[in-house]
Amino acid sequence: MNPWIASLPLTLAALSAGAAPLTVEALNQLNKLHSAALSPDGSQVVYGVTEVQGETKRSELYLRSLATPDRVTQLTFDEGREHSVQFAPDSEGIYFLAGRSGSSQLWYLPLGGGEARQISDLPLPVDGFKLDPSGEQVALQVRFHPTCADLVCAEKKATQQDERAAQGRHYTELMVRHWDEWNDGLRNQLLVAPLLEQRLGEPVVVTAGWDTEVPPRPFSGMEEVAFSPDGQHLVFSAKAPGTDQAWHTNYDLWQVPVGGGEPVNLTEDNPAWDAHPVFSADGRYLAWTAMSIPGYESDRFRIMLKDLRSGEVSEVAPGWDRSAASITFGEDSHTLYVTAQDVGQVSLFAIDVRFGDVRPLLTEGSNRLVGAAGGKLVYTQNDLANPTDLYMATSSGQQVTPLTAINADKMADLQVGEFEQFQFKGWNNEVVHGYWIKPVGYQEGQQYPVAFLVHGGPQGSFGNRWHGRWNAQLWAAAGFGTVMIDFHGSTGYGAEFTHSISKDWGGKPLEDLQKGLKAVGEQQPWLDIANACAAGGSYGGYMMNWIAGNWPEGFKCLVNHAGLFDMRSFYMVTEELWFPEYEFGGPYWEQSERYERFNPVNLIDNWRTPMLVLHGAKDYRVPLEQGLAAFTVLKRKNIPAEMVVWEDENHWILDPDNLAQWYHHVLGWMQRWTAKPGAHSQKGVD
Incomplete structure (x- = not known):
């Protein structure tokens, strides 16, 4: 297969009648689009494709002309993975990160011909970069000890840490650990270096002495960093150094000279979160969220x-x-292109900063803008039936043209279920939305068992997107009618709707789930809601524990992945304390009544529903002990239960083999408890 060939996006009608249902193994074999970038002149786009064939993965970069149909050039042929691509300002070359020389460094590839050249040769890996508007200097993200003001010190400290014989770590402040790593004393730092004829000049550590993460970890990157239009300053989002970082969200925008100096707080008046700084091309505006x-x-x-x-x-x-x-600013410097969750979609909007008018451009599926230039929008899109591909449209969102179809061959051999958004009257008779998916092989007049999926967050949404882990189509392929509800607290339905879950974790959401299951059963009689299993992760796992105590008659079985079991102990062992402190109004000892009001452990006397418990041992957000406690209660009460633990996984299951095992256990468990008498059910595998 040529992964760069563009064709029409996959549709349900295009699927072969002889195609097989989607499996987790097939999901793991899908190719992955990454590192897309639009040239500043809007004439071409570069993107990476990780092609998967059995146990072999190969990732390469491709260049596509936006003026000449099907003009695609493979740019790289290296065994490694090039990523984080950016065009040079003149559109004549690209920069990227690659580990070709033994560690992640910055490389440059001229598009007119010639080999890639290594630009940086730092003693430590480069984790991210951003060019200034002129292309004459670059900001680099490198991780090292905050007491170091240069890379000589940074390398020495790293060597000392590697050679340390004793294993004990000494802590005097929180966070001791974060997401899936113990605090090792290192921090993300920013360096700025000149680009001298495609080689790196002497870098300056512009965040020297700052004991804070720049950009923030674990999920932020160089989108939190911007050069000023004149190239004289960096603006970045970060918390101020301090001992209180575990219990506040006061990220500010800071400005520092590219030659180094004391950072200046640009958003000191806002005690909440400031992020994503961007400058307009004409230098007039600074925008941020x-x-x-x-x-x-x-x-x-x-x-x-x-x-x-x-x-x-x-x-x-x-x-x-x-x-x-x-x-993202448009070329006219007064249009902002904005992505936002919107009623189950991730939509793209255009906002005129002078007048504040909002125009929806792309409103179906999950969209992410790659770039806006030359009167064009280049973006990625996926939905509940289609994995991610690259598309182009006019700046008004019209004349959509697919640019890639990297999984056309693979998806043509697979069947996915028909889906539709629905709505009903939930808590307080307010409108609540959800999605249902018909099982693969659906036949009119038959009823099907229900997989009732509850999203995490709790401020989140399953929505109309193709998910790499909780892929709803896998339940549809296993014969389930799949239902997902965006209960009160979900994102994309307005701030008040999202806020409504705070301090009410077990109230409005449970009522929405109960009313939603009943409503979708009435709207879609093919759903056998009396023969249903529910599954959820994180807050969704919490809801499995909460359902076990408050709605024990609702489901034939439950699947609890990384679910919160005891809110008291959870508060004491999680890492980002600002989360429970806001959700429940303060620390546990100040708001114990609120924590205990919606604490699943208090209702274990009511538990009787069979439950599968799954957890990653490196989950420091909802530590493993929460899952172990639930499993202990289930077994001691003689309730049918199983537990699966992965030693090297965090809050998510990321390894493909582990994900396959996860789905075999989950689908096997749910099929076992929803099988009609005498029917064959899939056995879970180890």
């Missing part, structure tokens, strides 16, 4: 704008009740 509620990680990200001529700061489109996920 900002929350307004301290300590609340799921608050609405407003769009803020500073006019650099007048110094005036204002909110863009203050009446628009959506949370901006990404912002």
Whole structure:
């Protein structure tokens, strides 16, 4: 298969009648699109494809002309993986990160011909980079000890740490561990270096002495860093150094000279989260996203704008009740392209910063903007039936053209289920949305068991997207009618709807789930809601524990992945304390009544539903002991239960083999408990 060949996107009608149902093994074999970038002149796009064939993975970069149909060039032929691609400002070459020389370093490839050249040769790996507008200098993300002001010190400290004989780690402050790593004393740092004829000049550590993460970990990258239009400063999002970082969300925007110096706080007046700084091409505006509620990680990200001529700061489109996920200035310097969750989709909008008018451009599926230039939008898109591909549209969102179909051959041999969004009256008779998916091989007049999937967050959404882990189509392929509900607290339905779950974890959401299951059963009689199993992870796993105590008659079985079991002990062992402290109004000892009101452990007397418990041992967000405690209760009460633990997984199951094992256990468990008498059920495998 040629993964760069573009064709029409996959549709249900295009699937072969002889195609097989999707399996987790087939999901793991799908090719992956990554590292897409649009040239500044809007004439071409580069993207990476990781092609999977059995146990072999190969990742290469491809260049596609946007003017000449099907003009695609393979740029790389190396066994390694090139990623984090950026075009040079003149559009004549690309920069990328690769480990070709033994560690991750910066490389440059001229598009007119010639071999890639290594630009950086630092003693430590480069984890991210960003070019300044002129292409004359580059900001580099490197991880080392914050006491070091140069790379000589950084390398020496790293060597000392590697050679340390004693294994004990000494801590005086939180966080002791974060996500899936113990705190090793290292921090993300920013360096700036000149680019001298495609080689790196002497780098300057512009965050020297800052004992904080720049950019923040574990999920942020160089999207949190921007060069000023004149190239004289960096602006970045970070928490101020301090001992309170585990229990606040006060990320600010900081400005520092590219030659080094003391960072200046640009958003000191806002005690909540400031992020994603971007400058307009003409240098007039600085835009960023900002929350307004301290300590609340799921608050609405407003769009803020500073006019650099007048110094005036204002909110863009203050009446628009959506949370901006990404912002990008258009070529005209007054249009912001914004992605945001919106009623089950991740949509793309255009907002005029002068007037605040909001225009929806792409409103179906899950969209991510790659770039806007030359009157074109290049973006990725996926939905519940189609994995991610690259597309092009006009700046108004019209004349959509597929640019890739990297899984066309593989998906043509697979069947997926028909899906549809539905709505019903939930808590307080307010409208709540969800999705159902018909089982593969659906036949009119038959009823099917239900897989009732509950998302995590809790401020989250399954939505209309292709998920690499919780892929709803796998339940449909296993013969289930699949139902997902965006209960009160879900994102994409307005700030008030999202806020409504805080301090009410077991109230409105449970009522929505109960009413939603009943409503979808009435709307879609082919769903046998009396023969259903529920599954969820993180908060969804919490909800499995909560359902076990509050709705024990609702399901034939439950699947609890990384679920919170005891809110008291959870507070004492999780890492990001701002999360429970906002959700329940403060530390446990100040708000114990609220924590205990919706604490699943308090209702274990009611438990009787068979439950499968799954957990990663390196999960420091919801530590393993939460799953072990639930399993202990189940077994001691003689309730049918099984548990699976992965020693090297975190809050998510990421290894493909482990994911396959996860699904075999989950689907086998659910088929076992929903099987009709005498029917064959799939046995779980180790």
